[in-house]
Amino acid sequence: MKILKFFTPQNQTLLRQLVITDFKLRYQGSALGYVWSLLKPLMLFSVLYVVFTYVLPLGKGVPHYPAYLLLGIVVWNFFVEATTMGMGSVVGRGDLIRKVRISKPSIVIASTLSAGVNFALNLIVVAFFMLITGAEVNATAVFLPLILLELIIAILAISFFLSALYVRFRDIAPIWEVILQIMFYATPIIYPLTLVQPHHTLLTLVSLNPIAQIIQDAREMLITPTTLTTHDVLGYGWSIGVPLVLITATAILSIMFFKKSSKKFAENL
């Protein structure tokens, strides 16, 4: 209930203004302006489409592979952008924090929402690719919001932790960058999970990764019902809960950590 109490009209206004400002400033001064936020992913995805269909067809056996691939990349990019922005959010708004009593969680949440706006636009482009590659929307797509909620909670949990840590230790930035690189290869984004199927231990390890679970579930629900999900790998035993437990535990710990350190943000910044 405390979480609901956070969304006072004041904090809602603050969140909205911070996100709107971010969005307005993103393509400030460019001739095409907001069009870029659709054009950029469209151009990038076209390149990826060509590369992974003709040059490096990793997902030959996967139905609707282009859309499948793009969805994975879009989700992953959201994760990278949101956590990186989230990490820098408190330090970036240091000027505000030092001079105004401001809701600090709002600053972190705003960074996730900002990345979320981009994510939503990217999803539109994915829908466009689904359309031209003839992928049908599955009925299970109605559960997609649940998966997205899980993703946002995971992002917020990481952002709260990293943003508070970044105030004290600026080394976190390169460290997180390296971790993201490792995670990129440890997650079935550009390769299908079926590719690791022969290596049993590796497959289990990869499947314990919450981001892998989110991406595979999203693909299964939206595009390719035959996607090998992490649930399929882990069976429906205790290990199926691992990603959820991981996210929940991280969320609780980072919110506690953030709450404690946020009292000193103004003096440490």
Next chain:
Amino acid sequence: MANLEDRPIRISVDNVGKTFKVPHERSNSLKQTLLSFRKKGYEEFKVLADINFKVHEGEFFGILGRNGSGKSTLLKLLAGIYEPSEGSITVNGNLTPFIELGVGFNPELSGRENVFLNGAILGLTTKEIEQKYNHIVEFAELERFMDQKLKNYSSGMLVRLAFSIAIQAHNGILLVDEVLAVGDERFQNKCLKVFAEIKKDPAKTVIFVSHDMGSVQRFCDRAMVVDNGAMIYIGDTDEAAFRYKKLNFPESVFTDTETGEVPFEISVTGADGKRKKHFKFGDTIQVHLEWKKDDRIKNAGVAIFRDDGQYMFGTNTIIDKARVTDSGVTYEFTATLGGAHYFVQSALFGANEDDRVYSIYDGPNFSISTPSTWQGAAFLDHKWQS
């Protein structure tokens, strides 16, 4: 305002102290932290200690302090930006959360967009900002510029916009930090009018932080002086201003530390020689300098300062070719200065000005009240011709 004590308490500051941990070398990196893990990597700085005061509803409360006195830290504690290391601050009501104008202004956004952004940062809701928007623009006199980017604003326009938002954002308890020092004179007057209005409103409480004694004396019902992180005075504004002045003009060549004797004294009296503090325009004011007989002293000088530090007038016996006795001299002048608070500085010296024996930088203060038939810092002898 006589029964101020009966009014509800809006802010209560109890035994508040603030200590900062300052790292020896700012350990912003993990390596430094790991390496200095065993050593105590920081030093503690006590910036404020034992601060106690209460501000009542409708009060205009001043905080005076020099730079580095801890006054800004106190303000940040009141605003809720810092948390006190010791003690507690209780705020009863809605307190403005900012200590600086125009925080979060973005030069790439239009004036209008910045009003909404800044308003949100100051804790207003969209609805409130929409309601207040016209007032803000009108007060800032920027009707024609609201769709322009802020980067095209002059600094005066920026300040006007920021001040207007801040004034509208406040409901209840206002923290003001030397905003009077900004904007052109016309806008300053407008701000002063707003303050005068707020002062009249018994529901509004103001904490006014400044190093300008004049404005504190003009507006505040009570004031507090902070120095070196401690409260050195709280109470009457005139007395607070005097204490504060003493801090700024430390007695350099004065009281004999061994005997405790005071070798040089200044007193201000009326024409009748009786000590007096308040004068009317046209009164005769006498400044009496008395000193312990000293062969080195051959001349004396007197200077009159306004309480904001403005040097009004000064001269000495060398320039005026006047004589002093071996233990004193009286300097007499007519009160032709504008209505304000003033204080005296004086120096005793030998054959020339550089040859100082004693100086007093924080001499007695006095005030002059003027009729409303003219305005300004001093009366000029004048006539109209046609």
